[in-house]
């Protein structure tokens with residue numbers, strides 16, 4: 536007689552829009568690779584309906600879920616326990632459900648750092664330029680603070696948001712200079728330049744000119760669709776060191792997988808599934 540070693544487990548990603556999420560592909564590939572009796576679904580919860588959405592997830596005894604736009608900040612209200620990664624960033628992207636007790640984590644910070652570490656790029660004592668001051672930028676600032684960067688210049692379209700993020704950076708020990716994105720100059724000062732604006736998603740031009748960078752500059756675009764944004768193309772013209780948005784996406788999914796399953800994630804199988812989804 537066949538016996539099941541594992542009780543079947545269900546996971547989800549919640550957000551709106553959600554139908555183009557690549558997370559179901561990535562996690563399902565990992566389940567197949569490790570022969571886990573698990574499933575992962577995309578569940579659309581519109582803004583304003585988060586409370587009811589979470590109740591229904593609890594009813595079906597969901598084992599864990601990812602959280603994406605627009606719920607990453609509001610979800611904090613519904614957590615019973617909060618990991619440190621979440622409290623520093625003020626947003627949640629991964630939740631575990633242990634018999635109705637919801638614990639929140641933020642794997643965006645480690646996911647962001649993962650490709651930099653894999654490529655052995657030195658962060659300590661380097662100057663960083665960060666474009667954008669939205670939700671993702673908060674996790675990135677926390678990552679650079681953790682890795683003891685020398686300073687971060689936060690350049691945003693809306694100066695007030697750059698100012699607010701700069702206050703957070705200083706609070707967690709990272710020297711920070713807020714500025715408007717169209718006032719950025721002297722790019723050669725920066726070792727790492729990150730695009731954390733949403734510019735590129737609709738094939739827009741690069742948010743800044745990259746003409747003055749060189750082949751030692753690391754250019755990291757967190758926008759992952761399209762893979763080759765105009766920002767990435769301009770960086771390639773300067774022969775810069777490139778990090779793609781999909782690498783962060785993969786990094787955060789790997790961390791979430793390991794929180795839920797307590798085993799090493801099958802990185803290559805997850806990467807193959809993700810790249811196949813483009």
Ligand SMILES: NC(=O)c1ccc[n+]([C@@H]2O[C@H](COP(=O)([O-])OP(=O)(O)OC[C@H]3O[C@@H](n4cnc5c(N)ncnc54)[C@H](OP(=O)(O)O)[C@@H]3O)[C@@H](O)[C@H]2O)c1
Nearest residue numbers: 667668669670671672692693696731732733757780783784
């Ligand atoms: N690779 C990954 O794993 C990963 C993870 C998270 C997010 N992302 C991507 O990162 C991007 C940002 O996400 P988010 O959650 O931080 O979004 P968000 O909170 O909405 O922030 C959007 C940011 O983009 C800026 N922006 C928007 N349109 C702009 C324009 N036309 N010119 C200049 N700046 C503009 C905004 O500036 P204002 O403050 O002036 O509005 C803000 O700084 C999205 O494309 C998302 O898909 C990728």
